[in-house]
Amino acid sequence: MDNIDxxxxxxxxxxxxxxASEISKKVKLSIPAVAERIRKLEQNSIIQKYIIKLDRWQTGQKLLAFIFVNIDKTEHINAFRSQITVLPGVLECHHLAGAYDYLLKVSVSDTDALE
Incomplete structure (x- = not known):
């Protein structure tokens, strides 16, 4: 990767x-050169996917919360991980070192939905 990438x-x-046309104007390369660089970035997994960013308010998800989680027994970790990945309100799940085991980033409509 270089400065153009x-x-x-x-x-x-x-x-x-x-x-690619808009990008080519900004990076001062031809459109085919930009398209080829993007293809290589995708091929090398530097670009892994394209996503959208939703407006939580417009979708009714007005409450954003961070939740610390402790798992009391190690045999419950796999069940926690499998269940947390299917909950629609969970945006992110991070494994932590220290006093807590996980940090969840959750987006829900209100405090009732959070409960």
């Missing part, structure tokens, strides 16, 4: 639907 990634990070 970094600039291309920045453009895509700002707008995943930006065209």
């Amino acid at each position: 970094t600039a291309i990634l920045y453009c895509l990070k700002e707008n995943g639907r930006v065209t």
